[in-house]
Amino acid sequence: MTDPELSAAERLAGEAQQVSADLAAQDASWAGGWTRRSFLAGAGMVGVAALGSQLVTTRAAYAAPGLSNGNTLVCVFLRGAADGLRILVPATSDTGLDYLTTVRANLVPASANRLPLPGAPGWALNSALNPLLPFWNTGELAFVPAVSVDGITRSHFQAQQCLERGSDTATTGWLDRALQQLGPGTTFRAVTQGSALPAALTGNQTKLVMSSLKNFSFPGWDGVAPQSETALRTLYRGLAGPLGEDVPITLSALATAASARAKAGAQNGAVYPGGNFGTALADLATLLRAEVGMQVATVDVGGWDTHTDEANQLDRNLTSAAKALAAFLTDLGPARRSRVTVVVMTEFGRRVQMNASGGTDHGHGSLMWLLGGGLAGASVYGKWNQLSAGSLDSGDVPALNNAYDVLGEVAQKRLGVGQLGTLFPGRTFAPLGLAKAV
Numbered sequence: 001m002t003d004p005e006l007s008a009a010e011r012l013a014g015e016a017q018q019v020s021a022d023l024a025a026q027d028a029s030w031a032g033g034w035t036r037r038s039f040l041a042g043a044g045m046v047g048v049a050a051l052g053s054q055l056v057t058t059r060a061a062y063a064a065p066g067l068s069n070g071n072t073l074v075c076v077f078l079r080g081a082a083d084g085l086r087i088l089v090p091a092t093s094d095t096g097l098d099y100l101t102t103v104r105a106n107l108v109p110a111s112a113n114r115l116p117l118p119g120a121p122g123w124a125l126n127s128a129l130n131p132l133l134p135f136w137n138t139g140e141l142a143f144v145p146a147v148s149v150d151g152i153t154r155s156h157f158q159a160q161q162c163l164e165r166g167s168d169t170a171t172t173g174w175l176d177r178a179l180q181q182l183g184p185g186t187t188f189r190a191v192t193q194g195s196a197l198p199a200a201l202t203g204n205q206t207k208l209v210m211s212s213l214k215n216f217s218f219p220g221w222d223g224v225a226p227q228s229e230t231a232l233r234t235l236y237r238g239l240a241g242p243l244g245e246d247v248p249i250t251l252s253a254l255a256t257a258a259s260a261r262a263k264a265g266a267q268n269g270a271v272y273p274g275g276n277f278g279t280a281l282a283d284l285a286t287l288l289r290a291e292v293g294m295q296v297a298t299v300d301v302g303g304w305d306t307h308t309d310e311a312n313q314l315d316r317n318l319t320s321a322a323k324a325l326a327a328f329l330t331d332l333g334p335a336r337r338s339r340v341t342v343v344v345m346t347e348f349g350r351r352v353q354m355n356a357s358g359g360t361d362h363g364h365g366s367l368m369w370l371l372g373g374g375l376a377g378a379s380v381y382g383k384w385n386q387l388s389a390g391s392l393d394s395g396d397v398p399a400l401n402n403a404y405d406v407l408g409e410v411a412q413k414r415l416g417v418g419q420l421g422t423l424f425p426g427r428t429f430a431p432l433g434l435a436k437a438v
Contacts, residue, residue: 068185069416069438071374072288074297075175075200076344077164078321080305081156083107083350083360084367085397086314088143088380089114091124096387104354107310120380128318131326135371136378140329140337142434144382144406146365148399152348154362156305159347163403164199166424174407174423175296176203181417186293187253193280193299200298208253213261213283260290270331273323277301281328288336295415304346308357325371338373341414341435343407345369349397352387365397368406374414374436381432405430413437 086107090096091114100108114124115133123143125133135141151168152159166174179190180203190207192198201207264286272278280299287294301321306314325344329337345368350360382401385391392398404424411417413435420429 068182068189068293068295071339071341071414071416071438072294072297073410073415074284074299074340074342074372076299076301076325076342077160077198077200078304078344078346079156079160079300079302080346081159081348081350081362081366082304082317082346083306083310083314084145084346084365085350085352086310087126087129087318087369088145088367089124089126090122090384090387091116092122094386095122095384096391099387099389100352103352104360106358107354107360117378117380119378123380126315126318128315129322131322132371135326135329138334139378140372140375141378142370142375143380144368144370144401144432144434145380145384146382146397146400147368147403147406148348148365148401149403152364154348154364156347156362161199163345163347165202166404167426170425172203173198173200175200175298176205176207177423178411178415178417179203179205179207179296181419181422182295182415185295188256188287188292189295191284191287191294191297193283193297198298198300201296210257210283212279213257213264213286256290256292257287260286260292263290266327266331268330268333270327271323272327272331273320275320275324277321278324278327281324282331285328285331288332288340306350307355307359307361310350310354310359313359329372332372340372341374341410342371343368343410344371345403351395352392352397353395363396364393365399368403370406370410370434374410374438376434376436379434381434401432402427402430405432406434409433409435 085100085104086109089109090100097108109124109126113127115127115130117123117125117136125136132141149163152162162168164173164175165171166177175190179185182189187206188208190201190205192201192207192209193212194209195211197207197209264282266272266282266285267289270285272282277299284294284297284299301317303317304314321344325342328342332340346366349363349366351363353360355361384400385398387397404427408420408424408427408429409431411423412420416438417423421427
């Protein structure tokens with residue numbers, strides 16, 4: 001009978017110890033090999049859930065390395081449609097500054113707040129992104145303006161789905177299809193930092209979704225969790241079916257995360273800003289340094305739908321994002337980030353003309369950023385037409401460069417993906433020459 005004076009924690013701890021003892025006795029019973037007698041003896045100790053553990057070989061938590069070349073693609077999605085014209089500024093008459101000052105004067109950064117980009121005449125960076133400028137100087141920062149894909153509308157949901165699935169008809173994500181081509185990898189080969197799986201990773205390939213590395217641990221308090229984990233691991237070892245596969249893999253992933261977490265901490269003088277984005281990138285840096293076999297990772301950043309007061313709202317977001325990305329690259333250091341390429345994207349651009357609320361409404365052509373290793377050099381890649389009333393597409397920045405070309409080139413040259421037609425069905429590719437082949 002349960003002692004009413006015992007606390008719940010004490011009862012749980014006692015039960016966990018009893019299960020551990022029973023499992024040890026089961027192991028001893030089976031030590032000389034499997035027999036009907038030892039099987040039944042073990043079953044009597046720990047219950048029916050353990051019956052399969054001597055009949056099926058335990059699946060390994062980590063598969064073969066497959067085609068991984070050691071590189072990683074990190075996809076950052078700015079949800080809400082970030083205004084590329086205030087991020088990468090057409091800063092001369094030849095690129096469209098004169099026209100911009102007539103239709104969105106309050107949204108064009110003042111000359112003192114525009115950072116010239118050496119080697120990219122006509123372009124300047126919003127000074128809110130000043131923390132990233134050193135990486136331009138090392139060839140680890142680049143941009144592609146006027147970017148979109150066919151079939152995108154001004155609906156946030158539709159545009160995000162189209163970009164992330166790789167077409168307007170695909171039912172799986174382009175990153176999931178990339179993983180399929182790359183073949184088996186580690187449990188950490190695809191990591192989503194956030195609360196939900198993005199459409200880019202929708203599909204049958206294995207991936208991990210974690211809100212944070214800190215919280216990716218076995219539940220329970222110190223007095224019970226270790227015994228409970230041991231019991232759970234043994235109960236499901238070698239068992240056929242989904243639980244027989246998923247439980248050992250999950251527990252092994254938790255153990256790997258714990259090992260990486262023990263060595264967490266920014267390096268090389270990196271200082272992450274507060275907030276979810278900084279935390280997510282710090283976690284990714286920790287996992288990358290732990291060499292867990294990460295091939296792709298995704299991070300979502302919300303708050304970019306600037307219909308009102310854009311100058312203040314967008315610049316605040318840019319300041320935080322730039323600090324987080326700069327800390328991430330600094331944390332990794334030159335050698336480790338040479339194998340990491342970051343692509344920052346958003347679903348569409350904003351209208352060129354400012355609205356009556358000091359913001360901009362949904363537009364078309366947007367901006368992609370690229371950071372880290374593997375870039376062909378610091379540059380503004382792709383086509384661009386001088387902005388004027390006659391060069392716009394229904395009041396928007398036209399789509400002169402295709403987002404799938406950018407993503408496909410990075411996937412092929414950095415990850416080693418072969419057939420891009422599988423990733424982006426129906427697309428005839430025109431790479432921009434922005435990435436170096438491995």
